[in-house]
Amino acid sequence: MFTRWGDIAYRWRRVVPVIVVAVIALLYLLVGTKLGDRMSSEGWDDPHSESTRAAQIEQDVFGRDASGDVILLVTRDNPDTDLSSEEVRTDFTRQLNAISSSHPDQVRQTLSYFDGQQAQLITDDGSAAFASVSLQGVEDEVLKNYREIEDALHSIEVPGATVEVAGATAVSGALDTGMSDDIARAEVIGLPAVALLLILVFGSVVAACMPLLVGVLSILGSMGVLSLLADITMVNTFAQSVVTLLGLGLAIDYGLFMVSRYREELAEGRDVRTAVRNTTASAGKTVVFSALMVAVALSSLLLFPQAFLKSVAYGAISAVGLAALLSVIVLPSVFALLGRNIDKWTLFHRGRTKEDTVNSWWGRVPAFAMRHAKVLTVGLVGVLLLLTVPLGGVKFGGINETFLPPDDTTRVAQNNFDENFPELRTDPVKLVIRQDDGASAVGQVYQQANAVEGLTGQFQVSQPTKDGVTVLSAGIADRDDNDRIVN
Template identity: 85%
Template sequence: MFTRWGDAAYRWRRVVPVVVIAVIALLYLLVGTKLDDRMSSEGWDDPNSESTRAAQIEQEVFGRDASGDVIVLVTRDSPETDLTSEPVRTTVTQQLNAIAAAQPDAVRQIFSYFDSQQAQLITEDGSAAFATISLNGVEDEVLKNYRKIEDLLHAIEVPGATVEIAGATAISGALDTGMSNDIARAEVIGLPAVALLLLLVFGSVVAAGMPLLVGVLSILGSMGVLSLLAELTLVNTFAQSVVTLLGLGLAIDYGLFMVSRFREELAEGQDVRTAVRNTTASAGKTVVFSALMVAVALSSLLLFPQAFLKSVAYGAISAVGLAALLSVIVLPSVFALLGHNIDKWTLFRRGRSREATVNSWWGRVPEFAMRHAKVLTVGLVGVLIALTIPLGGVKFGGINETFLPPDDATRVAQGHFDEKFPTLRTDPVKLVIDEDDGGSSVVGEVYRQANEIDGLTAPFQVSQPTEDGVTVLSAGIADRNDNARIVSALRDIDVDGATVLVAGTPAMEVESIDALFDKLPWMLLYIIVATFILLSLVFGSVILPAKAVIMNLLGTGATLGILTLIFVDGFGADLFNFSPGPLMSPVLVLIVAIIYGLSTDYEVFLVSRMVEARAHGATTKEAIRFGTATTGGIITAAAAIMIVVCGAFGFSSIVMMKYIAFGMIAALLIDATVIRMLLVPAMMALLREDCWWAPRWVTRISEKIGHNERLAPAGAPLGAPTGSHEFPRTGTGPVTDDRPIPFAELMERINRQDRPGR
């Protein structure tokens, strides 16, 4: 199958790149440029949860609760400034009224101490007072309306006082800005850094440009696909950062593997046509199945109810699929056009023959691992389990101002407001009371039971008086760590004649955590079973997939333990400018899917080369050494490139983006070094010939989908039958005949070089 595509790519080499690039360009220009207008800041809640139903009832009866949208906090700089004085009140009121007059469609209502002089809006010592601005609209309209007045708010000035902007929508705006900056940072910093790294890997300007070509096309195409998805379903703003991170990183990785294999085929003396065919049949097939593994891991996010996770899954799967398709469709045709010019503008030589590669440091490391298989297996598994231990202290919470840097102006403002007005909260817990009989005593009984619960900033108050039999009570929770306890206690309130629903941000956070623990076991089961089946078909073995699943779980557990140590326990928090604290549960689910998918991705590249060697007559140890040696440098380079891309996102101002970036960096470091170079060879050496076992029906299906597809000998005509179970001739000189050197002879040469006295 893949060989036939390699033939077609060579035949249509002048048409395929032009058509694909034109399609991507049109997709971006016609659709992708509209992405920013179609993204949403919603989708964090469970649409079937109690808090969502309660919020819908409140909105249908009273409209959206906009009281905590924007807080304008005015704090005097010295005791000489009197916030209660007429000049100060007039100055603030005039500026607030001017904002409302300038944007009447954005501002619904202003409730201000400087106008009403209500006592609850100023501190007892008169050092700080505030105004609330309620915005029009629902869902994404609210943030868009905030953007209309944002600059006007920050332009408010009061002589002798400091003006700060806080509130739920202001925090959402700061988070949204941080995510947008992440994309720009990846493009401005990430791409040039990756280009330099690719140049170091390949030593050739043209060769280095090939993965970059796929990366740029992938970004443009992903934006178009994401924009199309946003027209059909809710796509959270955060999804764009994740899609860019994965799409760019994997596109460049896939391009790296394709270019490396093509150059390897040329170095082995193959003509251009045969090199294109063999590259597509080997590296191209591996890229497709690798992308499929990542897509399967990401599809597990669809099991969760939050639209945020679903949108990330849709977008990331599209980006990964596009990266693979571009690598397999565009690059073979470009290779056919370039031929040996792939090494044009070479600054320094990097290529080497397969024999030299297997005999290099990359071959000696797995040889060492196989000689000390038992010790390394026990020791490294113990280390990975030890790294997992901090995961036992993980804590979960919701998205709030603490996800912003400690010095962020909006976060600082929110902290000052909470400190100066401790009984008020912009994210209260609510009780929506739907009376069955309309009796006022029902509300009184709910009020009494609710206020018996400790941990509130102040007693529950009526925030929406009874209308159509519905009443809303609100209160703040003093400590976010008490959210689960207080929400659980409120759910236990039972009063005859009324239905009491718990709502508000604290309830939504608790329900999100509950959804995590309800669905996480099913997610893990789905990922393990699905990847096991697919890897069995790719490798033609059921033992290797079982080993891969174990390796992936060990690597994922160790990565999560490291992340818990950093982001919950606070190791390095000052250095990386974030505040440790509870993790947002959907982000934990997301990182599990991503790092498991990446681990499987590299497993496919490594073990596929071992399987290829085995099919050409290698013993188990020879296949392990050959596969690890020929992919070790490429996997390390791919991991380094992905780390550079992740590093650009690691400077994000948003904690959850740091969490994903650092998680991927940790997973890549563990995977490309400890697991792939040492643990996999050691464990396979212990399994010996059992590595390759599979029921006959698995082997037959595997062969039908392209497993062990024969590589073409040099000079074979297009469409001709492919070659034997032998590796092509080693060496860098031109091919003078079609006789390949048997793989056994290649390994015998290497084994002779390893013997003492050579």
């Protein structure tokens, strides 16, 4: 089959690349450019877990808890600043009300110390106070609404004080922005760096461009595939990072197989047609079966209930599949077009034939390994075991500000808020109580729950009884103690 395709690729060498590039371009332009609007920032939780079911009950009865969406933390810069002064309260309230009135579709309500002067919204020493902004919508709508007012929130100023933006939605927004920036950096920095590395490997500019061609096409094509999937199922934004990393990495890997084998065939004296056929039959088969094995391994992620893990599988499998297909379909035709020009613009010569390769450094390394097989096996296994030692300190948890860099402004703001107002932190533990026999059960749960040590304060009624459902909430003082307290 692969030999036959090599002949077809050579025969239709002027047609195949044009058709494939046109299909990828149309797929990207028609649907791939819409990927950002179709992807979701949700899908981190197991939809069948107890906590998710409890959150759904709370939302069905009381609506989404939006109290911790956005926090505007105001901290005085020096003791002379009085946050409770009428001047400060009036100025801050004016700015916040202006945002609320100009964005009624985004802002549900606000709760501010500077408006109502509630004692729990300011620290005992008066050094910090805050306002909370509840947003309209559910799931992805919340983040989109936050984006509409994000710049306005960051523009709020208080003379003699620092205004920081924190809250659950602000953290989600910072994570989303961080991933988008990482992807941009990978594309802007990664591609030129890889191109330079490929030139060093091949010694030829034209040969180095072959893997890059496959990499770019596979990324664009995978974005189109993900966009189509996002139109029918949830695809987390994390998938786009996977597409960039795997699409570029594996395309270069597979491109290296194909280009190296093709140049080797030419160096052995084969004509272009035979070289294309042999390359496709040998390296092409390796690429396809390698991609199949990787795809099968990645498909195990589809067994997990979390949508973001499924999204990783969607992105990875599409990137791997396209990288392999493009390497086997496009590159043989491009080789046929280039012929011996694959070595055009050669900067320095590398060994080409099998004999040259065997006698090179690359051939001497495995020869050395085979002569010292036992020692190297034991040594390398020992090194690999040592590399697993850091796993002993790994900490698992949900999505929160700790996923952001330590100096990220949103993470710093959230840490400052939690430190100043530990009992009002935006990620409390909640008890959702559903009962049929009045308030007695709530009282029993309340007493037992408050006997647990490690809370920032006593459980409080955050949602009074409605339709037989009551919600109690409290903060956990130390995240490392989550498991014990929840259990």
